[in-house]
Amino acid sequence: MSGVREKLRDYEYLLQRLYEKVPPKSSEDVYEIPEPAVIRIGSQTVIRNFREIAEKLNRDPQLLARFLQKELATGGSYDPNSGQLVLNIKVSRKVIKQFLNVFLNTYVRCPTCGSYHTRLERRGRTWVLVCLACGAEQPVPPF
Ligand SMILES: [Zn+2]
Numbered sequence: 001m002s003g004v005r006e007k008l009r010d011y012e013y014l015l016q017r018l019y020e021k022v023p024p025k026s027s028e029d030v031y032e033i034p035e036p037a038v039i040r041i042g043s044q045t046v047i048r049n050f051r052e053i054a055e056k057l058n059r060d061p062q063l064l065a066r067f068l069q070k071e072l073a074t075g076g077s078y079d080p081n082s083g084q085l086v087l088n089i090k091v092s093r094k095v096i097k098q099f100l101n102v103f104l105n106t107y108v109r110c111p112t113c114g115s116y117h118t119r120l121e122r123r124g125r126t127w128v129l130v131c132l133a134c135g136a137e138q139p140v141p142p143f
Pocket of ligand 1: 110111112113114115131132133134135136
């Protein structure tokens with residue numbers, strides 16, 4: 001029995017060593033999307049800090065609004081004055097966060113090098129994600 005326990009301890013030790021060897025994550029690896037401030041009014045959902053979220057993602061709020069409306073198959077309206085997005089559907093903060101992550105990985109993160117230093121370019125009917133770090137270009141689904 002003690003042999004097993006020793007092996008376990010070795011394993012834990014190895015794991016610990018492994019974690020210690022992993023360098024701390026650079027700011028490139030983590031991307032903190034602001035926590036969506038969601039309130040529900042009747043059958044509508046309001047994202048109060050929508051503009052702040054779009055700015056953090058470095059994308060046009062109108063594009064992000066269109067993405068969410070398409071994904072949620074609902075209508076809505078973005079108010080540039082208040083910075084709020086109203087969606088004509090009841091949706092939880094958790095679901096909104098999931099879609100924000102999809103947006104981040106599809107329209108912000110470079111699939112080649114993982115950088116978030118990117119921009120979206122419209123070329124005719126095509127949208128292209130251009131990476132400012134490695135120069136890769138990736139067509140992305142239209143809005
Ligand atoms: Zn890149």
